[in-house]
Amino acid sequence: MISEMSYSYPNGTEALKNINVNIFKGELIGIMGKNGAGKTTLIRTLNGLIRPTKGNIYIENENINEKTIATISKKVGIVFQNPNHQLFANSIEEEIKFSLKSFNQTKEETQNRIDNILKEFNLEKYRKRSPLNISGGESKKLAVASIVCRNPEILIFDEPTLGQDEKEMEFFINLINREKKRGKTIIIITHNTEFSYEHLPRILLMSDGEIVADGPTQKLFENESLISTASLVLPQIRQLCIAMDQIGLPEAIKLNSREKLINYIQNFLANNLTKT
């Protein structure tokens, strides 16, 4: 829970203004908004990288303002945009090992955890390879793996879909579904409206350091003016539904998922082809 939280930079610029939000355990939530809206600043407050100038943040009823980053990072893991900002070890295995250092586990426990995570992320074959000699997609995967291996309660991703090809996207979607099933709370910053529309049930829309909208994704995308103020474009499914509504197709505007749209078109074609 974030309660009346504000943050100002040392030069006085107010980056977050009176943020009040409740995020529930096991929830999958997106944060959207134009560049400079305060999205990254907000997530940086969530694991103590920056401290609110006003207000409090509670995780499981504990005020994190009094805790160290090292303590909070066991509960909250952030995967930042650029994987090159964290990879430094001699091998991929060592990279994961570094993330597990603060857990005081036995050698066997650490090795088991490394083996499991490398298997889960299909990185086993690169185990001994330098993190600097793998592709961009794989280094992004490794950056995610190095946070997921810490098993935090809350997983935060900053622009995870940026520059990802279809296969990598699919892997990421499977990963968030898997982590959600494990009961993790997942927060995703994204500009990708297609991804949000299909996979994120709830969105926080930010503008000028404030949360201007908070609600179910599909409801939010019905408000075109709000979407355009946040410099976002409507997802293609939504655009197609609006176009279908404009040419007079009944009930088309109510369609809100790929499956419903496909069913609608199939039924429509079947009915009309039978008539002709």
Add this chain to the structure above:
Amino acid sequence: MSLEFLNAFKFMKKDTFLHKLDPRSKLIFAIFYTILALLFTQIIPLLIIFLSLFPLILIGKLFRQWKKSIRGLSFLILFIIILNTLFLSLSFAIAMIFRILIMISSFSIFFLTVDPNDLALSLISMKLPYEFAFSFSLAFRFVPTIAIEAQNILDAQQSRGYEIHKKGLINQIKNLFPLLIPLIICSIRRAFNVAEALESRAFGSTKDRSYYYKIKFSFKDWIFSLYLLIVLLFFIIIKINISSMPEFLMWSFPL
């Protein structure tokens, strides 16, 4: 830990006497003060030189940024005190601290008051090849970018349990690797990207260039440079005749 101190070397446009000076006179200032810092090993002369920087810091309205640059060096200062006191003496350690403070302060004043674009023009007017002048000003322009990158790296590492404040000198040194390696790699990658971007825009294809802006060494620059020359000569005379100077100049800690 905040790496904000790197911002203490970032140019900030202000309307002060110091900001209006030609970059060449400020380069002379930084070089002369570095020479002055290296001239002495006694505490009092170095303290006087250090104090003589304060009027300039105040004229340039730079006190806050300057303070940040000094605060950022606290670890280095501690390191100098420990090593020099252990192997030499406390007086020498303090003198060395003043030496480093003078050098850092003078270059901090230089970087805070010189626009990177003007710096390139001034170097070219000093007959330096354009490629060198451009590279130098580019390096200068990237200081705040590297500061932001360093902060991002620190955030990314802290997010996976990295603790920067670990006890013991060896641990503190070991602790720098997760920060320095990504920073160096990102900087090298950016250098290659910038080089490719420059080449794709035909950098260096013609030898002679024309410049939209021109810089001028004005009367106040001559006066400032003359003042600096007098200060330098004054301290050189003190250095040459230090044995016949008042005893308090040679004061040191009894340890």
